[in-house]
Amino acid sequence: MSDRKEQMEKPIASLSCDLDDRWAYMKTHGNPAWQTLPTYLDVVVPRILSCLGRHHLKATFFLVGQDAALPRNREPFSAISAAGHEIGNHSFHHDPWLHRYAADETARELAMAEEHIERATGHRPIGFRGPGYSLSETTVAELARRGYLYDASTLPTFIGPLARAYFFMSSAFTREEADCRSTIFGGLRDGLRRIQPYRWDVGGEGLIEIPVTTMPFLRVPIHFSYVLYLGLYSQALAERYFQMSLTLCRLAGVAPSLLLHPLDFLGSHESAGVEFFPGMRLPLDQKLEMIDRLVAMLGAMFQVITMRDHALNVAKSTSLPLLSGAI
Secondary structure (H helix, E strand, C coil): CHHHHHHHHCCEEEEEEECCCHHHHHHHCCCHHHHHCCCCHHHHHHHHHHHHHHCCCCCEEEECHHHHCCHHHHHHHHHHHHCCCEEEECCCCCCCCHHHCCHHHHHHHHHHHHHHHHHHHCCCCCEECCHHHCCCHHHHHHHHHCCCCEECCCCCCCCHHHHHHHHHHCCCCCHHHHHHCCCCCCCHHHHHCCCCCEEECCCCCCEEECCCCECCCCCCECCHHHHHHHHCCCHHHHHHHHHHHHHHHHHHCCCCEEEECHHHHCCHHHCCCCCCCCCCCCCHHHHHHHHHHHHHHHHHHCEEECHHHHHHHHHCCCCCCEECCCC
C-alpha cells in the first residue's frame, strides 16, 4: 500500500515507443532494399516488452500500418496488446514527408493504418505520431475529424536542421528523393514551440497535442535514442545528462513525454541496413544495460503512464492553451 501511495504522489510522465521496422529506416535513408520489407520486430519486441515488464511500466506503442498488415507480425503485435500497452497510429507507409500529403492522401493514409492496426491488435488508435515528427494542418484536421484524442508529433528543439544535415551527409539520395526529404526533422522555428501540452484549434474542443519533451529552457533532445548516442562518448555523463533533464522537468513543472525506438534495443552486430543511425555502434549488452538504468531512473522520479492517460489527465485542465495558425 505504501509503495502505491508513493507512486501516486509522484508527478506523471508518459512513455511511448515508435515501433519503426528495419525497412522504414532503410526507406527514409534511400536504400532501395527496403522494398523487400526486412524486419527485426520478432527480435526487438520481446526485448522491449521484457524491459517494460521488469519495471512494471505500461507504454504507448505507435504501430506502422504496413507492419500491422503483414501476417508475420501477428505474434509480436498480439504480445504488445496482451501486455496491456496502449496502441497508437504511426501512419501506414511511414513517410517522414507526410506533411506534404494532400487532404485525400492523408485521410487514406490514416484510414488504412487504423484498419490494419485494429485488425492486428483489437484496438482502434486514438493517438497519433507522425513519422519523423511530421505534422501539418491537414493531418491535425483529419485526426480531429476521425475522433482522435491526441497527437504527439511535435519535437520542440532547434537542432532539426543539424539532424537533417547529418542524415543527408550519410545518404546518397537522387534529386527527387532529396527534394521530398528536404524538410524532414523540422526547422529552427520548431525550437519555439510549446514544450507543455496544448490544444489545436480545429473546432469543438480541439485536438490535444503532447509534445515529445526536450530539455526545459535549452530545448535539446532527451529521448532515449539521443541519450544512447551521447553514451558513445561517456555513458556516465550521458546518464547524468538524463538525470539532470528529468530534474529540470520536475523543477519547471513539466510532465515529460519520452520515447523509445526499436534501435535502442538492437546491438551493433545486428545493425545491417541501419548502421547510419546514431548510437548503433554500441554493443547490445551495453545498450540494454544503459536503457535499463535510464528507464529505472524515469520510474523512480515519475509515475509513468501511457500517452492516452497523459492526454486524459491534461484534458481536465481548464487552462489548456488553444493554438491556431500555421503548423
